[in-house]
Amino acid sequence: MYLRILLRTFFVFVFCLHNPLGAWAQDTLSMVAKTGELRLGHRDNSRPFSYRDPATGQVMGYSVDICTKIYDEVKKELKRPDLRLTYVLVDGKNRLSDLKNRTVDLECGTTTNTAERQKEIAFSHHIFIATTAFVVRKDSGIKTLDDLQGKRIAVERKTTNDSLLVANERTFHRKFVYVLVDSAQQSLAALTRGEADAAFADDASLWVPMTQLGKSMGEYHFLEKRLSMEPYSIGLRRDDPRFKDLVDRVTRRTIQSGEMSALYKKWFNSDQGVLPMSAFMREALKRPSDVGVEQIAF
Structure with a gap:
């Protein structure tokens, strides 16, 4: 037992x-x-x-x-x-x-x-x-990433997004001008104020501040090309x-x-x-x- x-x-x-x-x-x-x-x-x-x-x-x-x-x-x-x-x-x-x-x-x-x-x-x-995406003015003439050569891009500093831009420059021999900001909302604000030619951030993060533009939202759109998912x-x-x-x-x-x-x-x-x-x-x-x-x- x-x-x-x-x-x-x-x-x-x-x-x-x-x-x-x-x-x-x-x-x-x-x-x-x-x-x-x-x-x-x-x-x-x-x-x-x-x-x-x-x-x-x-x-x-x-x-x-x-x-x-x-x-x-x-x-x-x-x-x-x-x-x-x-x-x-x-x-x-x-x-x-x-x-x-x-x-x-x-x-x-x-x-x-x-x-x-x-x-x-x-x-x-x-x-x-x-996906990480670019937003530009519809009347800017920017349709592809090649069109962004030498353009000002507003991007949040010290993020994977600015690293993606650097990698894209290196891989495709492009050159961007960086407008460094502290949020996706600020990147869009730089674009709307004319301080940047494109805003670059997560598409969903850009969407909410875009809807707050009211009727002027129709003046902007996403480029088809995305850099990450x-x-x-x-x-x-x-x-x-x-x-x-x-x-x-x-x-x-x-x-x-x-x-x-x-x-x-x-x-x-x-x-x-x-x-x-x-x-x-x-x-x-x-x-x-x-x-x-x-x-x-x-």
Whole structure:
């Protein structure tokens, strides 16, 4: 009898050695069923993806709408129509750790799905493909990157974007004049004030300040050529296949049904028009993928 107990204790000890805390942790759906709430991590002011409206206090955005669809699916899966949806503010520094330590169950913002980050968390299918883009005046005569030779380009200092311009100069033997600023909004402001011939930043980051130009927004447009791409995805915890399957089911259905295209038009629309959908985004809507990438420069 004593030997049997000793052996059982030994096997439990060995199991613990080979299966760290994650093996004992509850999967997300079991934990949500127990607590009666799904915790959604959102950003404070990442318009139009994830933000809290200052007038109403409501959490909203493109990414939030997709996470809300996941919440609806969780309610069906658990047969819990009373399941609460709790919004938790996260930021760029803590968004991954908040997922890992179970402060939130979904991270709904503008997080790029990279191979490096997949070592820490899991991701949904790509929900948006951000690209670095040039905005110019329509009447400037600038149609290609070659037309930007010797032109003034407003770009945020000490970012991957100014590094991309340097790499492009070196590869294609071009020469740009740099107008260094501190944000995408400032790069657009330099363009509208005539201090630059082009603004260069993430297309989605430029979109919001462009919509604030009112009717004069129609005087500007994006060049077709993009210099890099970064796929945004919804973040969730690793090693949780049951929850991952549910999230993938929702995002795949949202993509294939055309709902994600409709959400794109909803959130990237203004009285002056719709943010042009890049070729990379169109491809993402044809072939759902959750592959983590490194930054790709062109």
